[in-house]
Amino acid sequence: GESVGLHLPTLSVQEGDNSIINCAYSNSASDYFIWYKQESGKGPQFIIDIRSNMDKRQGQRVTVLLNKTVKHLSLQIAATQPGDSAVYFCAVITGANSKLTFGKGITLSVRP
Amino acid sequence: NAGVMQNPRHLVRRRGQEARLRCSPMKGHSHVYWYRQLPEEGLKFMVYLQKENIIDESGMPKERFSAEFPKEGPSILRIQQVVRGDSAAYFCASSPTTGGNSPLHFGNGTRLTVT
Numbered sequence: 001g002e003s004v005g006l007h008l009p010t011l012s013v014q015e016g017d018n019s020i021i022n023c024a025y026s027n028s029a030s031d032y033f034i035w036y037k038q039e040s041g042k043g044p045q046f047i048i049d050i051r052s053n054m055d056k057r058q059g060q061r062v063t064v065l066l067n068k069t070v071k072h073l074s075l076q077i078a079a080t081q082p083g084d085s086a087v088y089f090c091a092v093i094t095g096a097n098s099k100l101t102f103g104k105g106i107t108l109s110v111r112p
Numbered sequence: 113n114a115g116v117m118q119n120p121r122h123l124v125r126r127r128g129q130e131a132r133l134r135c136s137p138m139k140g141h142s143h144v145y146w147y148r149q150l151p152e153e154g155l156k157f158m159v160y161l162q163k164e165n166i167i168d169e170s171g172m173p174k175e176r177f178s179a180e181f182p183k184e185g186p187s188i189l190r191i192q193q194v195v196r197g198d199s200a201a202y203f204c205a206s207s208p209t210t211g212g213n214s215p216l217h218f219g220n221g222t223r224l225t226v227t
Contacts, residue, residue, distance in 0.1 A: 025121060034215050043116070043203050043218035044155065089154060099145065100205075100216055102154040 003091055004103035012109045019077040023090035023103055028071060032093040034100070035064060035075045037086045044089060047075070077108075085110045114139065116219035117186075124225045125194045133222045135188040135207030144187045145205045145216055146179060151179050155203060161187060194226045 004025050013019045025033075031052040036044035050057045050064045050073075057064050063076040073090050087105045094101075117136040122207070125131050137144050142163050147155040160168040161181035176194075181187040191198055201223045207218035 032213075036218075041169050041220070043118075043220045046215045098156040099160055099171070101157065102147075104154040109199065111152075 002103050004090060006072075009104070010107045010109065012111060013080050014111050015082060016033075016079055019075075019080045019084070019100075019108060021077075021088050021106055021108065023073040023075075025071050025073065025084065025090075025092050027092070027094050028068070030071075030092040030094045033064070033066060033073050034091045035062075035100075036089045036091060037084075038105070039086045047088075070111045080108075080110050082110050082112065084108060116141075116204055116217055118202075118204050118219035118222050120222060121220065122223050122225070124227060127195055127226055128193050131191040131194050131198070131224055131226075133191075133204075133224070134201050135187040135189070135204030135206075135219060137187070137204075138208075138217055141206035141208050141217070143207045143209065144181050145207075146187070146189050147203045147205065147218075149201045149203060149221070158189070158202075191224075194224070196226045199224055199226045 021028045034045050034049040035047040038044045048059045048062050048064050050066050055066050061078045071085045077084055085109050089105050090103045116138055119134050123131055144161045146158040148158055149155045157171040159172050159179045163181055164183050176192045178190045201221045203218050203221045205218045207214050207216050
């Protein structure tokens with residue numbers, strides 16, 4: 001089966017600094033990776049995704065890096081803002097019809 | 113352009129009662145997924161449905177839980193004879209294609225409390 005884990009349960013950063021959230025996955029056949037953000041009382045919100053044929057993808061203030069050699073995924077948030085405070089999940093899919101498997105989540109706190 | 117709609121947002125049931133959770137996917141989406149989230153936990157897959165078909169129910173408990181996605185109307189997650197351990201947030205997600213080709217879009221969940 002697939003297991004997905006995050007390296008640390010909480011991360012505290014100063015407003016304006018960059019944040020890096022890491023995730024490890026176990027199945028080398030995983031081919032689609034997604035980062036979600038979940039605010040209190042809400043459902044997961046899509047942030048950015050990347051496929052296994054890429055190693056980097058950029059969005060607005062966010063970058064996802066994929067290292068298939070060590071089965072590692074990271075989310076970088078530039079100039080972190082108070083509104084970025086939330087729980088972040090990485091999720092992976094293995095195979096076209098497979099379900100999305102979520103990691104446990106890391107809480108990002110932004111200090112003013 | 114409405115997102116995934118779930119209702120009710122909060123549901124309180126006594127032990128032994130039935131709980132029905134509804135999910136209307138985004139317009140144009142024919143793939144629906146149900147996930148359960150316990151406090152301080154990640155989301156656990158329960159079931160994947162397409163219109164009128166259950167594709168993968170490997171995450172569903174063997175008893176008391178069922179799901180459907182009829183040709184017309186919302187997807188329903190049904191929990192019979194609820195127990196306290198069923199208390200959780202239940203999230204529905206939809207996608208226009210299979211999950212391996214596009215991200216899932218989630219609703220804001222139904223928080224079930226069993227007293």
